[in-house]
Every structure is written in C-alpha cells, then in structure tokens.
Amino acid sequence: MACSFLTTLLILCAVGSLRAQPFFAGERAKAEPECNALLYQVAARVDKLEKDAAEAAKAPVSFAAALVATQEWTHLGPFNTDTTLVFKNVITNVGNGYDSNTGIFTAPVRGLYFIVFNGNVGKSGSLNAAVIKNGINMFAIYDTQGTFSSATNGMPLVLEEGDKLWVTLWANQSIFDQSRLSTFSGFLLKSM
Numbered sequence: 001m002a003c004s005f006l007t008t009l010l011i012l013c014a015v016g017s018l019r020a021q022p023f024f025a026g027e028r029a030k031a032e033p034e035c036n037a038l039l040y041q042v043a044a045r046v047d048k049l050e051k052d053a054a055e056a057a058k059a060p061v062s063f064a065a066a067l068v069a070t071q072e073w074t075h076l077g078p079f080n081t082d083t084t085l086v087f088k089n090v091i092t093n094v095g096n097g098y099d100s101n102t103g104i105f106t107a108p109v110r111g112l113y114f115i116v117f118n119g120n121v122g123k124s125g126s127l128n129a130a131v132i133k134n135g136i137n138m139f140a141i142y143d144t145q146g147t148f149s150s151a152t153n154g155m156p157l158v159l160e161e162g163d164k165l166w167v168t169l170w171a172n173q174s175i176f177d178q179s180r181l182s183t184f185s186g187f188l189l190k191s192m
C-alpha cells in the first residue's frame with residue numbers, strides 16, 4: 001500500500017517534470033521543490049507505517065506468576081502491616097514487564113491490558129488483597145469462606161508506559177499457595 005502510493009507519486013513527479021520541459025526552464029524549477037516537499041511527506045509517512053507495522057508484529061506483552069515456586073503448602077501472613085505480594089514463580093513474562101524480585105509489573109507500552117488476580121485464603125481465615133496501580137486501588141478480592149477457598153477478580157485497565165501494578169495484602173489478612181493456586185497475571189489486549 002505504502003509502496004504503491006510512493007510509486008504513484010514518483011510517476012506523477014516525473015510526468016510533471018516532463019510536461020514542464022517544453023515550456024521555459026522556470027516551469028520545471030518551480031515544479032521540483034513542490035515534488036521534493038511531497039516526497040519528504042511521503043517518506044515520513046512510509047517511515048511511520050513501517051514503525052507501526054514493526055510494533056504490531058512484536059510479540060504481545062503478557063505475564064503470569066504464582067505466589068510460590070515450591071510444591072510445599074505455603075502460607076503468607078497475617079502481617080501487621082500492608083504487604084506487597086511477590087509472586088516468585090514466573091510462568092510467562094513476554095516483554096519482561098514483570099519483576100519477580102519486587103512483585104511489580106511495569107507496562108512496557110501504553111495500552112489496554114487485561115489483569116487478573118486469584119488468591120486462596122490463608123491461615124487467618126480471611127483474605128483481602130488488592131491490585132494497585134501506582135499506589136491506587138484498582139480492584140480487590142475478599143473471601144472468608146475458610147482456609148484454602150479462592151477468590152478471583154480481573155478487569156481491563158488502560159496503562160501508560162511505565163505504569164506500575166502490584167498486589168497488596170492488607171494487614172491481618174493471609175494468603176496461601178501451593179503450585180500455582182494464587183496467581184497474578186495479565187496481558188496486553190492492544191497498544192494505544
């Protein structure tokens with residue numbers, strides 16, 4: 001598409017120059033700067049299209065991590081302060097947005113993401129935890145059906161490049177994991 005447009009323009013410029021020839025030299029001199037200006041515009045458009053196409057061809061950003069890497073039954077909390085959960089067992093990390101040292105997902109590009117958090121109630125018998133964006137509560141789960149029951153929440157979020165997401169376990173709450181029961185995950189639906 002871009003190529004054929006460029007080709008058409010080149011032909012038009014060439015025809016314009018030819019047509020200018022029978023007239024005095026000044027006509028041609030006038031036509032050339034206009035053609036050059038158009039060519040610059042077209043080159044810029046082609047450049048942008050190529051960049052957009054390269055961006056679209058990239059593997060989509062996605063991440064998934066479970067709370068613990070071990071097969072052992074593992075309880076975290078209750079703690080007496082709000083605590084960032086660090087999901088240690090990375091299963092998917094296309095685009096390297098998720099950091100398993102901090103528990104933070106940093107959006108590599110601006111776009112619409114779908115984010116999901118699932119948690120199993122730990123030994124306090126009460127699980128209340130939230131997905132936080134740059135310090136602001138986006139959505140949460142709450143469950144008191146006894147230890148080992150699970151709750152899930154998820155939603156699409158518009159993230160700016162560099163926005164940070166993590167999961168906070170509120171004070172006095174607890175979470176449990178054993179091999180991918182409690183997970184934090186998300187993927188880019190569309191860059192914007």
Ligand SMILES: *[C@@H]1O[C@H](CO)[C@@H](O)[C@H](O)[C@H]1NC(C)=O
Nearest residue numbers: 079080081082170171172173
């Ligand atoms: C956590 O539990 C302690 C002891 O029961 C209580 O004093 C404190 O207010 C609780 N904190 C929250 C945030 O619920």
